[in-house]
Amino acid sequence: MDVARAAEVSAASVSRAVNNSGYVKKEVKERILSVANRLGYNPNPIAVSLQSQKTRQLLLYQNEITAPYNIQFFNGATRAAYKRGYSIFLDIHCDFDKIKRHLVDGVIFSLDVLAEKYIGTVGANYLLPMVVTTNDASLVYARPVHSVVIDNPRVVNMGIDYLMARGHQRIGLILPEHGKHSKIRYKLWKNRMEQEASYAGAKVNVDALVVRAEIGDTDDVLILEPPLITQPSDDNFAAYSSFNIGKRAARRYLEGKNPATALLCFNDDLAYGFIRHVEKNGVRVPGDISVMGIDGIYLREWFEKKVTTVSIDVENLGATSVDVLIDILEDKKPKYINWTVPKILEGDTVKSIDKR
Amino acid sequence: MDVARAAEVSAASVSRAVNNSGYVKKEVKERILSVANRLGYNPNPIAVSLQSQKTRQLLLYQNEITAPYNIQFFNGATRAAYKRGYSIFLDIHCDFDKIKRHLVDGVIFSLDVLAEKYIGTVGANYLLPMVVTTNDASLVYARPVHSVVIDNPRVVNMGIDYLMARGHQRIGLILPEHGKHSKIRYKLWKNRMEQEASYAGAKVNVDALVVRAEIGDTDDVLILEPPLITQPSDDNFAAYSSFNIGKRAARRYLEGKNPATALLCFNDDLAYGFIRHVEKNGVRVPGDISVMGIDGIYLREWFEKKVTTVSIDVENLGATSVDVLIDILEDKKPKYINWTVPKILEGDTVKSIDKR
DNA sequence: CTGAAAGCGCTTACAG
DNA sequence: CTGAAAGCGCTTACAG
Numbered sequence: 001m002d003v004a005r006a007a008e009v010s011a012a013s014v015s016r017a018v019n020n021s022g023y024v025k026k027e028v029k030e031r032i033l034s035v036a037n038r039l040g041y042n043p044n045p046i047a048v049s050l051q052s053q054k055t056r057q058l059l060l061y062q063n064e065i066t067a068p069y070n071i072q073f074f075n076g077a078t079r080a081a082y083k084r085g086y087s088i089f090l091d092i093h094c095d096f097d098k099i100k101r102h103l104v105d106g107v108i109f110s111l112d113v114l115a116e117k118y119i120g121t122v123g124a125n126y127l128l129p130m131v132v133t134t135n136d137a138s139l140v141y142a143r144p145v146h147s148v149v150i151d152n153p154r155v156v157n158m159g160i161d162y163l164m165a166r167g168h169q170r171i172g173l174i175l176p177e178h179g180k181h182s183k184i185r186y187k188l189w190k191n192r193m194e195q196e197a198s199y200a201g202a203k204v205n206v207d208a209l210v211v212r213a214e215i216g217d218t219d220d221v222l223i224l225e226p227p228l229i230t231q232p233s234d235d236n237f238a239a240y241s242s243f244n245i246g247k248r249a250a251r252r253y254l255e256g257k258n259p260a261t262a263l264l265c266f267n268d269d270l271a272y273g274f275i276r277h278v279e280k281n282g283v284r285v286p287g288d289i290s291v292m293g294i295d296g297i298y299l300r301e302w303f304e305k306k307v308t309t310v311s312i313d314v315e316n317l318g319a320t321s322v323d324v325l326i327d328i329l330e331d332k333k334p335k336y337i338n339w340t341v342p343k344i345l346e347g348d349t350v351k352s353i354d355k356r
Numbered sequence: 357m358d359v360a361r362a363a364e365v366s367a368a369s370v371s372r373a374v375n376n377s378g379y380v381k382k383e384v385k386e387r388i389l390s391v392a393n394r395l396g397y398n399p400n401p402i403a404v405s406l407q408s409q410k411t412r413q414l415l416l417y418q419n420e421i422t423a424p425y426n427i428q429f430f431n432g433a434t435r436a437a438y439k440r441g442y443s444i445f446l447d448i449h450c451d452f453d454k455i456k457r458h459l460v461d462g463v464i465f466s467l468d469v470l471a472e473k474y475i476g477t478v479g480a481n482y483l484l485p486m487v488v489t490t491n492d493a494s495l496v497y498a499r500p501v502h503s504v505v506i507d508n509p510r511v512v513n514m515g516i517d518y519l520m521a522r523g524h525q526r527i528g529l530i531l532p533e534h535g536k537h538s539k540i541r542y543k544l545w546k547n548r549m550e551q552e553a554s555y556a557g558a559k560v561n562v563d564a565l566v567v568r569a570e571i572g573d574t575d576d577v578l579i580l581e582p583p584l585i586t587q588p589s590d591d592n593f594a595a596y597s598s599f600n601i602g603k604r605a606a607r608r609y610l611e612g613k614n615p616a617t618a619l620l621c622f623n624d625d626l627a628y629g630f631i632r633h634v635e636k637n638g639v640r641v642p643g644d645i646s647v648m649g650i651d652g653i654y655l656r657e658w659f660e661k662k663v664t665t666v667s668i669d670v671e672n673l674g675a676t677s678v679d680v681l682i683d684i685l686e687d688k689k690p691k692y693i694n695w696t697v698p699k700i701l702e703g704d705t706v707k708s709i710d711k712r
Numbered sequence: 713c714t715g716a717a718a719g720c721g722c723t724t725a726c727a728g
Numbered sequence: 729c730t731g732a733a734a735g736c737g738c739t740t741a742c743a744g
Contacts (some may be wrong), residue, residue, distance in 0.1 A: 040480075040481030040482070042456050042481070043456075044406075045407055045456065045457050045458065045459055046402060046405045046406045046409075046411065046459055048457075049402045049459060050400075050402045050403055050406050053402075054403065055459055056457065057445075057458070057459060065427055065430060065431055066427060066431070066654060071421055071422060071427065071585070072585050072586060074421060075421055075422070075448070075582060075584070075585050076584070078447075078448060078449070078582070079581065079582060079584070082449050082451075082581060085455075087447065087454070087458065088446075089413075089443070089445050089446075090430075090444075090445075090446045091434075091443065092431070093434070093438050095438075098443070100398050100399075100401065101401050101412065101443075102401065102413070102443065103401055103402055103405060103413060103459040104410055113596070124396075125396030125398070126398050181616060215417075220372070220482060225435065226431060226434070226435060228432075228655045228671055229427070229428050229431050229671060230428060230437070230652060230653075230654050230667075230669075230670075230671060243657075243658055275699050276658070276660065279660070282553070296586060297585050297586075298422060298585045299655075299658070301599075302599055302628060302632070302655070302659075303658075303659070304632065304635070305658060309474060311586075313586075314586075315584055315585060315586060
């Protein structure tokens with residue numbers, strides 16, 4: 001070490017002085033520090049990491065970055081990490097093999113399917129400490145995994161409650177054709193709606209209230225290489241965006257004759273895609289049909305109409321995931337399952353109607 | 357090394373086998389590899405980095421993550437990095453001291469003011485290889501810095517050309533009160549407009565066409581800790597968003613009597629904030645006033661109206677920045693100044709008018 | 713209070 | 729073709 005030579009002490013003393021750990025005589029310490037300062041010395045972080053077996057860096061996997069959900073998750077995560085002296089590494093390439101080369105202490109998956117894939121492949125013999133945000137508390141992985149759980153039963157029922165309180169009885173559902181989360185929310189919605197129908201003594205086919213749509217091969221959310229967001233010639237939007245699924249759903253909705261007075265959407269992005277397309281075709285929201293989303297995306301503020309939504313406080317989801325992961329790393333034994341609490345955010349897309 | 361012991365060879369041979377470098381007898385290599393595989397061995401990336409003095413990780417500084425511009429920049433950057441075997445570390449905390457602890461080979465600044473701040477402080481004695489995306493080719497830092505330059509003279513004139521070709525002569529400008537970029541674009545616009553006026557033989561006060569606005573202390577873009585995007589109770593949007601500056605500008609616009617028939621906006625976000633607010637107040641775009649943005653954000657597709665804009669191909673900006681940085685790291689001597697080419701993206705917010 | 717030594721887990725000349 | 733040695737740049741017991 002240059003500093004050690006210049007200050008005529010051992011490397012050990014420099015280390016003690018710079019990190020002010022252990023004993024160094026006061027004058028010596030000052031001399032070392034002033035020399036270090038003069039030479040612009042900074043401990044090599046890689047060497048420090050090798051020694052401590054810690055990088056204080058975390059990895060966050062998301063499958064893309066244009067969805068407001070993902071942006072909010074990242075923002076919450078990076079804030080939480082910063083508070084505890086860590087940094088977040090956002091990786092939107094689901095190329096899990098690369099994880100072996102990343103200099104990180106642990107991993108966060110903002111989507112459970114990503115975590116499952118990782119555990120089933122690379123994770124089998126390179127399993128870093130990890131946390132996953134999941135839509136299903138009952139998910140069982142190859143081994144126990146710490147998770148932050150979106151309380152879907154509450155989310156879906158809270159949305160339905162809100163709409164019912166405003167007189168809606170025929171409450172439809174718009175969701176992607178495929179995907180585990182989609183199935184979970186569909187089941188919850190269906191159970192509730194059938195229950196409501198039986199209360200009312202009615203025998204109805206609730207499935208007539210559903211609109212499903214899909215774009216491309218959306219079953220596979222593992223995107224190795226994220227596409228360009230904006231094509232050089234036109235601004236085509238990535239095929240997998242929920243916004244586009246919402247547009248597609250709107251097309252189906254307009255073709256059929258869905259009897260719903262209100263539609264609960266799989267998420268806010270989808271709701272906006274839906275609204276955009278039906279309004280272009282003369283259907284007013286909420287005049288002709290009420291629309292409710294799920295998530296609570298920040299872009300609600302950017303649109304001409306704020307979507308009424310069940311917020312799952314995505315930033316908090318990200319922050320909690322990070323806190324759990326750091327707790328693991330610092331041996332603070334967090335709970336395996338961490339629930340989050342949804343909440344209604346009022347907006348402009350639901351109207352009250354007379355019950356009949 | 358466990359593998360070395362189990363395979364009864366030296367650590368050196370294991371290294372050679374695993375990296376398949378140097379000579380290892382075929383059978384021995386196979387034995388090592390199978391043992392390594394059985395034990396689930398992976399070289400410790402920190403140790404590898406210490407040895408090679410490379411992490412293959414890069415740091416990208418941005419001052420927040422909600423702006424579509426930043427999202428696109430990141431997407432372009434991470435794609436470019438991935439192609440060359442690097443990863444990008446997105447840091448939205450402008451806490452440059454932390455850079456000393458990051459395990460990265462180089463840094464990218466997507467905003468020149470961030471780079472200047474870094475060079476003037478921490479960078480003085482901890483200067484990593486770096487690249488900056490800048491609005492001004494003439495920027496002189498404390499030392500020469502590789503830069504990717506947004507060709508503002510072309511951007512501004514291209515926008516004005518587009519509007520003039522559609523009959524507009526009184527072309528206004530909306531921009532933030534403060535900031536270097538704002539001043540640059542203002543000057544370019546002013547020169548051009550005065551020139552046009554003199555061609556026409558007119559003597560006009562072009563400044564009557566300007567709308568300026570600001571939110572909070574926006575002069576300081578160095579955000580140590582990014583705020584929550586969504587507040588738990590209401591969805592207030594961060595004060596520094598250009599969208600909100602656009603709304604504020606709209607208020608001023610409505611108060612005064614700006615004679616412009618078309619307004620060039622500092623960026624697309626601002627344009628949307630402006631459009632949102634004036635339309636709420638009965639002013640139609642482009643019916644009553646044409647609006648043009650700069651940037652080419654992907655959210656154009658999400659809105660009811662696509663803003664007409666001068667795209668600076670932000671993804672390409674990010675990708676180029678990364679390529680230049682990697683060229684530096686790999687000793688490929690990239691140019692110091694790298695220009696990018698703007699381009700018009702048509703939209704729904706400009707109408708042609710009769711010249712008079 | 714301070715330094716020599718060992719070690720973090722690798723890789724790469726250097727001998728053989 | 730293979731191993732012992734040195735070294736990447738630190739930190740931390742261990743002696744003194």
